[in-house]
Amino acid sequence: MEIIIGSEEAIGERGADLFSALLTARPDAVLGLATGSSPLRIYDALAARVRAGEVSFAQARAFTLDEYVGLPAGHPCSYRRVIEDDFTSHVDFAPGAVQGPDGTAADLAAACAAYEAAIAAAGGIDLQILGIGTDGHIGFNEPGSSLGSRTRVKTLTAQTRRDNARFFGDDVDAVPRHCLTQGIGTILSARQIVLVATGQAKAEAVAQMAEGPVSALWPATALQHHPRVTVLLDEAAASRLQLADYYRDAYAGRHLVAASR
Template sequence: MEVVIAAPDELAGLAADAIEQLLAAKPTAVLGLATGSSPLGIYDELVRRYEAGRLSFAQARGFTLDEYVGLPADHPESYRNVIDREIVSRVDFAPGAVRGPDGLAADVVTSCAEYEAAIVAAGGVDLQILGIGSDGHIGFNEPGSSLASRTRIKTLTEQTRGDNARFFGGDIDLVPRHCLTQGLATIMSARHVVLIATGYAKAEAVHHLVEGSVSAMWPGTVLQHHPHVSVLVDPAAAGRLQLADYFRSTYAAKPEWQGL
């Protein structure tokens, strides 16, 4: 696990560098796309590079992490619509190249199994973008989630619903109680995970993620067992890290050719 502490715009640039290099080497790459506030800077930077002619998503595919259950298909906070608004419609993904869990499926169990199969059929995710919740969740894998879990339905905690109420006009009652999410084992199957977190509200979760014990109570800690994880945090989100100075010195001494 590599930890990089830098300003948010620099972090977004580093993540975009990794994706640009991946697409140059493998134009058919499969990307894992996260919603929420954390990845927005990455998407904006990717759009700038696309508009500058530096990269193309024309042959790439994507899978989103999660989806609310029961939101109408045209709801602006449906994650299918959010990811389309923030990245897919702004670059040259082919129609249908980005897929998400079906929050309106009549048979949730079958739909989740089909989503898992689609990821496998695509060759697996090459690079997964992640954020992390203040309670340590990744995707919508809330505390207590099985470390071996796959795509399934989950009940959101009141903390997560409260955190997400800002997207629903501040009204927690409008935030769905259920979601579909890739499981922790699904996320762990990605070949490279790039997790970005900013702000002091994420500091406790980042501390457990990087320096704590692996535990279902802090689901993101499962990433300690992943062979290629890049944790990108600003100084505020790094505020609880006991090894912050070590991470800074390690990154400062990193060979330029190595990348994330």
């Protein structure tokens, strides 16, 4: 796990660098997209690069992490709508290239199985972007989730619903109680993972994820078992890391090694 600490702007550009490098090498890459505030700097940087002609998503495909159950596709808080507003409408994905789980399906279990099958049929996800919840969830894999889980229906915790109420006019009761989410096992199947966290509220979850024991109590700790994870943090989100100075030195040292070659 590589941990990079910097300003929000710097980590946005670094995240965009990772996407750009992949798309340059593999224009038809399969991407995993997350909603929420954490990835916005990366999405903004990528949109600017598309406008400048530096990168293209025209041949790429993408799968989103999760979706609320019961919200119609056009609802302003549905993740299909949010990812379009925040990112996909600002870059050059082909029509139909971005898929999400169907939270309106009559048979939710069948919709989850179909989503897993679609990811597999695409060849798996090359690069997955993630945020992290204050309770350590990734996707909507709440504390207690199986570390080998696949796409399924989950019940949201009261904490997650409180955290997300700001998107629903601060009305907790308006936040759906259930969602469809890629499982932790699904996420770990991605060939590369980028996790972004900003703000003091994420500091404890980040510390547990990077330095705590692997535990279903903090689902993001499962990322310790993945061979290629980059964690992008601002100073506030990194503030509880015991080894923060080491991570800074390791990142600086990596660039010194590269420059000497």
